[in-house]
Amino acid sequence: MGTLVKKAREQLRINFNDDAPTRRKKLLNILLIVMMGALLSLILAFFVDLLVHSSSPSIINEDSLAILKFFTAVGVLLLTYIISNKVSSKPAAAIMLASLVLIIFFSDSLENIVNGRTSAVFTVPIALSSLIAPPITSIILAIIITASIAMIGGITGIEPNDILIAVNLLVAFIVWLLAYTLERSISNARQNQQNVTFYKDIFSHDINNILQNIKGTGDLINIFLQDGDMEKIKEFLSAISEQASRGASLVMNIRKLSELENARVIPRPIDVVQMLQETIQATMSTFMRKKISIDFTPPEGSWLVDGHDILRNVFENIIQNAIVHNEQDLVTIEVRLSREPFPGNDHGAIKIEFLDNGIGIMPEIKDRIFQPGMARDRKSSGLGLGLSLVKNAITQLGGIISVTDRVDGNHENGSNFIIYLKEARHADG
Amino acid sequence: MPTGKILIVEDDIFLVELYRMVLEHAGFEVVGSATNGAIALDWIDKNNDKPDIVLMDYRMPVKNGLETAKEIRARKVGSHIILATADHSIVDKVNPAEIDIVLEKPFPMEELINVAKRMIGRI
Numbered sequence: 001m002g003t004l005v006k007k008a009r010e011q012l013r014i015n016f017n018d019d020a021p022t023r024r025k026k027l028l029n030i031l032l033i034v035m036m037g038a039l040l041s042l043i044l045a046f047f048v049d050l051l052v053h054s055s056s057p058s059i060i061n062e063d064s065l066a067i068l069k070f071f072t073a074v075g076v077l078l079l080t081y082i083i084s085n086k087v088s089s090k091p092a093a094a095i096m097l098a099s100l101v102l103i104i105f106f107s108d109s110l111e112n113i114v115n116g117r118t119s120a121v122f123t124v125p126i127a128l129s130s131l132i133a134p135p136i137t138s139i140i141l142a143i144i145i146t147a148s149i150a151m152i153g154g155i156t157g158i159e160p161n162d163i164l165i166a167v168n169l170l171v172a173f174i175v176w177l178l179a180y181t182l183e184r185s186i187s188n189a190r191q192n193q194q195n196v197t198f199y200k201d202i203f204s205h206d207i208n209n210i211l212q213n214i215k216g217t218g219d220l221i222n223i224f225l226q227d228g229d230m231e232k233i234k235e236f237l238s239a240i241s242e243q244a245s246r247g248a249s250l251v252m253n254i255r256k257l258s259e260l261e262n263a264r265v266i267p268r269p270i271d272v273v274q275m276l277q278e279t280i281q282a283t284m285s286t287f288m289r290k291k292i293s294i295d296f297t298p299p300e301g302s303w304l305v306d307g308h309d310i311l312r313n314v315f316e317n318i319i320q321n322a323i324v325h326n327e328q329d330l331v332t333i334e335v336r337l338s339r340e341p342f343p344g345n346d347h348g349a350i351k352i353e354f355l356d357n358g359i360g361i362m363p364e365i366k367d368r369i370f371q372p373g374m375a376r377d378r379k380s381s382g383l384g385l386g387l388s389l390v391k392n393a394i395t396q397l398g399g400i401i402s403v404t405d406r407v408d409g410n411h412e413n414g415s416n417f418i419i420y421l422k423e424a425r426h427a428d429g
Numbered sequence: 430m431p432t433g434k435i436l437i438v439e440d441d442i443f444l445v446e447l448y449r450m451v452l453e454h455a456g457f458e459v460v461g462s463a464t465n466g467a468i469a470l471d472w473i474d475k476n477n478d479k480p481d482i483v484l485m486d487y488r489m490p491v492k493n494g495l496e497t498a499k500e501i502r503a504r505k506v507g508s509h510i511i512l513a514t515a516d517h518s519i520v521d522k523v524n525p526a527e528i529d530i531v532l533e534k535p536f537p538m539e540e541l542i543n544v545a546k547r548m549i550g551r552i
Contacts, residue, residue, distance in 0.1 A: 201516075205488060208515035209441055212534040216447045219538035223454055243443070324442065325490065327464055359464065362491065 011085065017190065020134075020183055025089035028096065028132040032081045036074055043070045093132045097141060100125040105148075114153045115161040123171045135179035142172030195261070198388075202254060210247045214240055242286075256313060257389045265396040269424035270307030272350060273298045276335060279315040287323050294319070296335040303337060304424035305350050310393040311421075317390050318417045322356035332357045339423070343400060348423040353416055360411035366403055398422055433549040436480035436508070437462040438469040438497065440489040448484060448541075455542045457482075466492030470500055479506045481549050484541070487514035495519070498527040509548040511541070 012033070014026050046067050076099060084092035104121050105113060112118040122145045129137040146165050153160040217236045224232045280294050305311075322333050334355040342349035361369060370391035394401040399421040406414035435457050439445045442464070449459045460480055463469035466489055473479065483501060487494035498510050512523065515534040523531055530544055 204517065205515045208517075208534045209444070212513075212515065212536070213441070213443050213447060215535040216444070216451065216538050220447065220450055220454075223451070223538075239443070325440075325464075327468070359490065 016186075016193070019190075020187070021089065023186075024093065024132050024134075025084060028084055028089055028093055029081065031128065031132065032077050032084070032092075032096070036077045036081075039070050039074045039077070043067055043074070046070070089132075093129075093137075096132065097125050097129055097137075100128070101141070101145060110152060110156055111158055114149055114156070114158040115164075117164075119149060119161060119164040120167060122168050126168060126172045127175050130175045130179035135176045135183060138172045138175045138179070142168050199254065199258075202250070206250055207247065210243055210250070213243045213246075217243070245286075253313070253317075253389055256310065257392065260310070260389070260392045260396060265308050265310060265393065267306035267308055267397050267422075269304040270309075270311055271303060272305050272307065272311070272352065272421070273303045273337070275307075275311055276315055276337075276352070279312055279319065280335070283316060283319045283323070286320075290323060290331055291329060292323060292331045292333070294333045294335065299337055303350060305421035306397055306399075306424050307421060308393070308397060311397075314390045314393050314419070317387065318354045321387070322354060322358050322415070326356065326358035328357050340420070342420055342422060349399075349420045350423050352419040352421070355406045355414065355416045357406070357414040360405060360413060361403060361415050362411055369403065370401065394419060394421070433457040433482060433545060433551070434460045434478065434480045435482045435484055435545065436460055436469065436472065438464075438466065438483060438485040438489070438494070439513075440464045440486060444486075447538075451538045451542065452484075452545065455546075457545060465489040466494065466497030466500075469497055470504075473501065473504060473506055480508050482509045482511060482545055484511045484513060484545075487512055487516055487519055495522065495524075495527070499524075502527050511544060511548075513541075 011029055012026055014023055018026065076095075080092045080095050080099075083095065101122070104118065104125070107121075108116070108118040122142075126138050126142050126145070129141045145168060149160050149165065152158070217240050221233055221236045224236070276296060277298060280296055284292060284294065319333060323331050334353075336351075336353040336355070338351045338353075340349055340351045341347070370387050391401055399419060401417065401419050404416045404418065405411045406416045433456070435452055437445050437448050437452075437459060439448065439462070445462050445464075449462070452459055460478065461472050461476070463472050466485075468491075469483070469485070470492070483498075485494045485497060489497075492500075494512050494514065498512065501508060501510065509529045510527065511530050511532060512528045513532045513534060513536070514520070517533050520531055520533065529548065532541060532544065
C-alpha cells in the first residue's frame with residue numbers, strides 16, 4: 001500500500017527538474033484524478049438522492065440513466081489515465097481534449113453551440129490544452145473548434161456569434177503566449193541549474209582529485225627524503241608541477257566552456273594540418289611516461305577549414321582522452337584526414353578521424369558523452385568537461401562531431417572520434 | 430604476519446602509480462590495478478589469489494565504486510573495501526555492509542596506510 005502511495009505521489013508531484021513532457025503528463029494525471037473524484041462524488045450524491053426519493057419510480061429511471069452516464073465518464077477517464085501512464089501521455093491528452101470538446105458539442109442545442117453562450121465554454125479545453133499538451137495545441141484546437149462551428153453554422157443556417165469566436169481565438173493566443181513563455185523560462189532556469197551543478201561537480205570532484213595527487217606526491221617526497229633518494233624526489237617534484245598544470249588546464253577549460261556558452265565563435269581559416277601537428281607534438285611531451293604512437297601523415301596541399309584557435313583544445317582533448325582512457329602497453333592513435341561532402345549538404349568538408357586503441361565507449365552512452373550534464377555521470381567519468389567543450393566548439397564552428405567504435409560493433413577495441421569541419425571558401429583568408 | 434595484498438581500482442593513472450609506490454613502500458603487495466569496476470571484477474574472477482584489500486575510487490567509467498563493491502560482496506571474496514572518493518556527496522549513500530571505510534580526497538597517504546594496516550591486523 002505504501003509503495004502504491006509512493007508511486008502515485010511520484011506520478012503526480014511536479015518537480016522543477018521535470019522536462020516539459022513529464023510536466024504535461026503529471027498535469028494530465030492530476031486533471032484526470034480530480035475529474036474522476038468529482039464524478040464519483042456526483043455518483044455518490046445521486047445514490048443518496050436515490051435512497052431519499054425511492055418511492056418515485058420516474059426519478060429512479062432518470063437517476064439510473066445519469067449514473068450510467070457518469071460511470072461511463074469515469075470509465076473513459078480511468079482508461080485515459082491508464083493510457084497516459086502505460087502507453088504515452090500524448091494520445092491520452094488527445095483523448096481528454098477530444099472528449100471535452102465532444103461533450104460540449106453534444107451538451108446543448110445546435111443554436112446555443114453556434115451562436116449562444118455555450119460556445120464560450122470551449123475556452124475550457126482550449127486553456128487546458130496548453131497545460132497537458134505543447135503550447136501550440138491551444139491555437140490548433142481553437143482553429144478546429146472555430147472551423148467546426150462555422151461548418152455547423154453553414155449547414156444549419158445558424159449565424160455564428162463572431163464575438164464569441166473571437167474570444168475563443170484570443171483566449172487561445174493568450175494561453176499559447178503564456179504557456180510558451182513559461183516553458184521557455186522554466187527551460188532556461190533548468191539549464192542554468194544544470195550548469196551550476198555541472199561546475200560545482202567539476203570543482204568538487206576534479207579539483208579534489210588533482211589536490212589528492214599533489215598531496216599524495218608531497219607525502220611521497222617526505223617518505224623518500226627519509227630514504228635520501230634524490231632522483232625519486234626530483235621525479236616527484238616534476239610530477240607535482242604536472243598536476244598543477246593539469247589543474248590550470250582544467251580551470252582554463254572551465255573558463256572556455258563558460259565563454260562558449262555565452263558568446264559566438266567567429267570562424268576564420270585555420271590550417272588544420274599545422275594545428276594537428278603542433279597539438280600532437282605538445283601532447284606527446286605531456287605524457288612522457290607513457291608509450292604512445294600517434295600515426296599522422298600530413299597530406300600535401302592546403303587543408304584550411306572554417307576554424308578557430310579553440311580547435312587546438314578540441315584536438316588536445318580528444319588525443320588526451322585516447323591516452324588517459326587506455327590500458328594498452330602501447331597507446332596507438334591514428335589521425336586521418338580526408339576531403340568529403342559535408343553531411344546533409346553540398347558544402348565541401350574536411351573529415352578528421354581519431355582512431356585509438358583505448359578502452360572504448362559503451363554503446364548506451366555514446367549519444368550522451370558530449371552532453372555537459374549527462375557526461376559527468378557515473379559511466380563516463382573523466383570524459384565530461386573536455387568533450388562538452390569539444391562538442392560546443394565544433395557546433396559553434398558549424399561542424400559535426402560523432403563517435404563510433406574503431407572496430408565496428410566492438411567498443412572494447414577503441415573509439416573513432418569523427419569531426420566534419422567546413423572547408424574554408426577563401427583559402428587566402 | 431600477512432603483507433597485505435591490495436588491488437587498486439582507480440581511473441586516474443597517476444593516482445594508481447602514487448598508491449602503488451606508497452603502499453609498496455609501506456610493505457603492502459599491490460597485486461593488480463584496474464581503471465574501472467568492470468575490469469576489477471574481471472580481475473577478481475580470473476585470479477585465485479584474492480586481494481585482502483580493494484582500494485577503489487567511486488567515480489569511474491563503466492562501473493562505479495559502489496556498484497563494484499556490491500558485486501564484490503556478492504562474490505563473497507572476503508576482501509576489505511576502501512572507497513576513496515573526491516565526490517563527498519556520496520558518503521551518505523555508502524552501505525557499511527559493502528564498504529568498510531570511506532576516505533575523502535584529498536587525504537594524507539599516512540591515513541591510507543594506517544587504515545590498510547588496521548584492516549589486515551598489522552596495527
